[in-house]
Amino acid sequence: MSARLVGVGVGPGDPDLVTVKGVRVLAEADVVFVPVMALDVPGRAEATVRAHVTHDRVRRVVFALDDRGGVTPRRESAWAAAGSAVADAFAAGAGTVAFATIGDPNVYSTFSYLADTVAEAVPGLVVETVPGITAMQDLAARSGSVLCEGTESLALLPLTAGIAAYEEALDAFDTVVAYKGGRHLPAVRAVLEARGRLEGAVFGAALGLPDEDVRPLTEVPADAEAPYLSTVIAPPARGTRGGRL
Amino acid sequence: MSARLVGVGVGPGDPDLVTVKGVRVLAEADVVFVPVMALDVPGRAEATVRAHVTHDRVRRVVFALDDRGGVTPRRESAWAAAGSAVADAFAAGAGTVAFATIGDPNVYSTFSYLADTVAEAVPGLVVETVPGITAMQDLAARSGSVLCEGTESLALLPLTAGIAAYEEALDAFDTVVAYKGGRHLPAVRAVLEARGRLEGAVFGAALGLPDEDVRPLTEVPADAEAPYLSTVIAPPARGTRGGRL
Incomplete structure (x- = not known):
């Protein structure tokens, strides 16, 4: 057998x-x-x-x-x-x-x-x-975020790769998703704010579990750390319907 | 109601x-x-x-x-x-x-x-x-590819954004996934070959359907076009088990 x-x-x-x-x-x-x-x-x-x-x-x-x-x-x-x-x-x-x-x-x-x-x-x-649903997809659904549309690009990386890699991704990509973001959350928030991309960013942890925490990143205290398995979605600014097609 | x-x-x-x-x-x-x-x-x-x-x-x-x-x-x-x-x-x-x-x-x-x-x-x-399973995830499962591990980064973009954006993603990211790649397939293949990244790249179309086509990109003829909804995964070279953690 x-x-x-x-x-x-x-x-x-x-x-x-x-x-x-x-x-x-x-x-x-x-x-x-x-x-x-x-x-x-x-x-x-x-x-x-x-x-x-x-x-x-x-x-x-x-x-x-x-x-x-x-x-x-x-x-x-x-x-x-x-x-x-x-x-x-x-x-x-x-x-x-x-x-x-x-x-x-x-x-x-x-x-x-x-x-x-x-x-x-x-x-x-x-x-x-x-295959299984990823945290990125579940957080998008639970927060009402669109991950990517039209010709937009999407970058996914863990913050264990360093905050510099995250900044480079923000410079080059439309939507940037960070995994394992817990203890780096204050740095992530600061980096997004400096680039004018805090608006629209969402934070999620314990998705689908009793202690689920899904919030706009603006509602997470600036110095708060979070669980290891945390996700942050930073979408691009979007204009008209289908404008990025 | x-x-x-x-x-x-x-x-x-x-x-x-x-x-x-x-x-x-x-x-x-x-x-x-x-x-x-x-x-x-x-x-x-x-x-x-x-x-x-x-x-x-x-x-x-x-x-x-x-x-x-x-x-x-x-x-x-x-x-x-x-x-x-x-x-x-x-x-x-x-x-x-x-x-x-x-x-x-x-x-x-x-x-x-x-x-x-x-x-x-x-x-x-x-x-x-x-949320639903994406073509990227299904192709990874059907082709035995690992999309990302450890500290690796992943970029996802449609080829309707242009081949230059695809090249930039290859320069900056570990795994690069291209959607809507059909008529751009010869260009994708040439770009990957020039960077020494053709090895390990996989092509997929009509995933899960009777006319499913999943192949190593090396087995797709160099001048072949493909359906609009085609996917190409180009993973990075990988070494030891867990080497990218």
């Missing part, structure tokens, strides 16, 4: 934002792995998965999701342990294993690292992904 | 890529409008909608989707007629009207123009959107 590992994007937090295909893959998989910060703490992907999957097929693996130091020994060791857990599931007879990731498995996800690790241990492994 | 207009992203073409929320909104709406090129030709959004919705609630409105000339009289007139049709549905008693768009209603969609038009005619109109 072939071994099939499917990375399923489950969206930012609202279980209703999983796709029909994602729900089906989660329902049919022999085992569904979810990444958590610690084995005794449910993760954001897990909460969404449990809305769709029989609980006894869900298993936690620890990922150092909030590690900001690059490829640390803690991260390497977490990937290795998670890869072993998935390989063990195949060895125990699983045909299809799903791995749930928040957002989309091909957008700032650690699924590709996990898949590389598992492929080394499981000969003939077939790897697939199911 | 309040009038509620919901833009529902139905993904690129595969009906399974609609979200659970999208399916529910389509199922509960009093009327579901779908944009078509001509009243006697079913559109791509319509094919997806009909997989989820009772047929007698689906109505076509003509959008000049492939008009490349900006805000032409033909486009203005199509938006006005579509806006009137939606306003008429509310006047006839509809409480919730859904408007299905391929991809995501906040990413290069004409939904925002339609909503502006309807809002002028229907006092107190509430406008919402439901």
